[in-house]
Amino acid sequence: MKKKVTMQDIADRLNISKNSVSQALRGKEGVSEETRELIKRVAEEMGYQYPGSRKQEKQGRTGNIGLIASDFVFYYKNFFGEIYLSIEKEVVKRGMNLHIQSINHDQKENLILPSFIENKMVDGILILSHISTEYINKVISTGIPTVLVDHHHPNIEADAVLTNNRFGAYLAVQHLIELNHRNIAFVGNVKYSPSYEERYEGYLLALQEYGIEPNEAFIFKNAEEKEEVILQYIKRLERQPTAWFCVNDGLGFLVNSCLRQQGIRVPDQASICSYDNGQLSKISTPKTTTVDIDLQLYGRRAVELLFWRMENKNEPFQEILLSSKVIIRESTTFAPK
Structure with a gap:
């Protein structure tokens, strides 16, 4: 041969x-x-x-890249939709085709792979966010170069492009502390995603470095993104925090709404900081201070890493961390006296 x-x-x-x-x-x-x-x-x-060279085009063949994600991920169009569009643009620019498929619950539980993966019709695979460790490892077992986007796990041996969630959350909570807040709540479901767990770790790290003892009553780490759940949590609190750190903009939006229902004014009586810099942070009243992620860069770096992996199959796996920055808006102000 x-x-x-x-x-x-x-x-x-x-x-x-x-x-x-x-x-x-x-x-x-x-x-x-x-x-x-x-x-x-x-x-x-x-x-x-x-892949994508003029020689391949002459032979009537262009390369193919697969993109898969759970149904739930594709539902979040504002965040993951922007990453997907960036991925699509970068793949097309490199002269290749992008094949997309969502993975439903039945496919996940029964480890049913898309036909373009099962039949090895793609040269590389991008997995957007988490599906399950077992499912992702089934994909990797095909031998097709694979890169994870916004997900990683100790038991998954693959390249990954991630945002630096710990440092982003740290900066957000640091911002609240520098506004003289000491009673800062955490809201998020840490079991949902490694990203949310890491944001919780960043929250705790900021409190620790500033000598603030975490108040367990202010830590809601199994929060569902539902208005009635957030409202009941706020109502049960014996004492209200002066600031809230939420793991995403959806929860920040709900906290804002529920505080208003309870007669608590934002930012006069409580500050809110969320994460992702999505649409909900921009349309809330007041607009929400949030942590910004460069979603265009996310997509570009994922494709770049995948193409590198396709040419360097035996190199050690890499995790690329993208930095984040706090976007300060009207929802945060100095702690009330």
Whole structure:
């Protein structure tokens, strides 16, 4: 069987670095135009096959990428929809097709893979958020290069692109502390997602570093995103916190609404900070201070990592952490005297 030509083979032929070959064939900056044309010519002479290259197009074949996520994830169009659009744009730009399928409860529980994965019709797979560890490992067992987006787990051996949830939450709670808040509530379901667990850890870290003892009564870490649930929690509190940190904008929106129903004014009597910088943080009254995630960058980095993995199948797995920043709006102010 004829040996498959790799980027390293081209680099060895030209006595240059593999990175230079990769930059040239991917159309990236970093090499001169003369070097780029030389690399392309030698690659074609050697019979190198690159996903999305002109040689593949001549043969009537373009590469395929699969994108899967749970039904629940596709429901959150504002957050995950933006990541998906960024992924689609980046995949198309690289001359490949994107195949998308949502995974329902039955497919998840019975480990039923999409046909394009089962039949190995795709060159790489992106998994958006979590499905289940067992299901994701079934996907990985096919041998198709796979990258997780906004999810990771100790028992999953795969590359991942993540937001730095701990540091983002830390910065949000630090913002509240610097406004002289000491009674800060946490609202979120930490069992739902590793991201929410990490945001809880960031909340605790900020309190710890500022010498504030967490108040268990103010920690609602199995919160459902339902108005009646949040309202009942607020009503049960013997004493009200002066600030709330919510793991997403949906919960921030609900806390705002429920506090208003209880006659508690935001931000005069209570400050709210949420996470994701989604639509709900922008339309609430007052607009909610939140932690911003660059969703366009999320998608781009995921595709870049997947294409790298497709060319470097034996390299150690990577986790790429994207930083976040606090967007300060009208929902946070100094703690009431």
